[in-house]
Amino acid sequence: MKVLVAGAGFIGSHVVNRLLELGHDVSILDRFAKPRDEWGKRVRVFLGDIRDREAVMEAVYQHDGVINLAGILGTMETVDNPHPSVDTNIHGALNIFEGCRANAMHKNGIRGVQIAVGNHFMNNTYSITKTIAERFALMFNKEHKTKIAVVRALNAYGEYQKHKPVRKIAPNFIIRALNDHPIEIYGDGEQIMDMIYVKDVAEILIRALTQDHNCYDTIFEAGTGRRTTVNDIARLVNEITGNKAGIKHLPMRAGEPERSVVLGDPNTLKPLNYSVQDLTPLEKGMELTVQWYRNHYDWKHI
Numbered sequence: 576m577k578v579l580v581a582g583a584g585f586i587g588s589h590v591v592n593r594l595l596e597l598g599h600d601v602s603i604l605d606r607f608a609k610p611r612d613e614w615g616k617r618v619r620v621f622l623g624d625i626r627d628r629e630a631v632m633e634a635v636y637q638h639d640g641v642i643n644l645a646g647i648l649g650t651m652e653t654v655d656n657p658h659p660s661v662d663t664n665i666h667g668a669l670n671i672f673e674g675c676r677a678n679a680m681h682k683n684g685i686r687g688v689q690i691a692v693g694n695h696f697m698n699n700t701y702s703i704t705k706t707i708a709e710r711f712a713l714m715f716n717k718e719h720k721t722k723i724a725v726v727r728a729l730n731a732y733g734e735y736q737k738h739k740p741v742r743k744i745a746p747n748f749i750i751r752a753l754n755d756h757p758i759e760i761y762g763d764g765e766q767i768m769d770m771i772y773v774k775d776v777a778e779i780l781i782r783a784l785t786q787d788h789n790c791y792d793t794i795f796e797a798g799t800g801r802r803t804t805v806n807d808i809a810r811l812v813n814e815i816t817g818n819k820a821g822i823k824h825l826p827m828r829a830g831e832p833e834r835s836v837v838l839g840d841p842n843t844l845k846p847l848n849y850s851v852q853d854l855t856p857l858e859k860g861m862e863l864t865v866q867w868y869r870n871h872y873d874w875k876h877i
Contacts, residue, residue, distance in 0.1 A: 579637075581634075646664045675715070687722065688725075726797050761826070782848070811861055812865065
């Protein structure tokens with residue numbers, strides 16, 4: 576299958592790796608596209624912007640399927656200026672959907688996957704824009720007979736995830752712990768987060784694209800359903816790294832409510848022949864992630 580991956584960042588890199596393992600013909604569409612060394616010449620690069628409708632339409636046309644992972648992330652980082660997120664996360668997604676729609680008769684139709692968020696109910700820029708794109712995907716499927724699967728990825732963590740400019744929980748916890756600093760937590764740390772290992776997310780996204788599940792009017796939730804507090808995660812990271820500096824609590828950040836509960840329902844993955852038993856346990860996934868940061872990230876100078 577010829578697959579276009581829009582957005583070759585953290586999750587996208589793992590999706591490309593897995594697609595190559597499965598023998599698919601892979602291309603990436605990204606403003607800053609730079610193939611990883613391990614991909615060699617096996618990955619075709621479309622250097623372009625998801626907001627460029629003509630570029631997106633042309634790239635989608637040349638493939639059998641497209642996985643849209645492009646987006647502007649950030650909770651507190653995008654509260655004051657939501658316009659770039661609207662342009663990329665909504666208008667960019669619509670360009671992908673229009674590409675699937677325009678080529679609906681091409682090779683039995685071009686399939687798509689739109690990544691969405693588990694905290695779809697939160698009133699921050701990222702959650703709002705990604706959820707609007709999610710709903711547009713479902714509308715296109717109903718009204719235009721497209722086949723765009725929607726996957727809500729919960730709190731993905733793992734190798735390649737950067738610690739900035741957007742503050743993500745795993746890299747920021749791990750880097751502080753490796754440097755023997757107290758882990759910083761927004762609020763009292765009792766908010767519930769569903770942590771899912773990035774390779775599991777990649778597998779789910781690919782199955783949503785390639786399998787004949789016929790689920791285009793519902794949502795796949797890439798989550799474990801495990802109720803883990805942010806304090807629990809911090810304690811686990813401190814335990815794995817041997818950090819004795821403990822935890823430091825900060826005022827709650829903008830865009831996120833106190834003691835929020837963000838959980839996925841792994842039962843939604845049954846049509847993909849994937850179950851909670853197939854998901855990587857948090858303890859194992861976090862050990863692998865800490866090991867990667869220890870060996871591959873310049874954490875001593877952060």
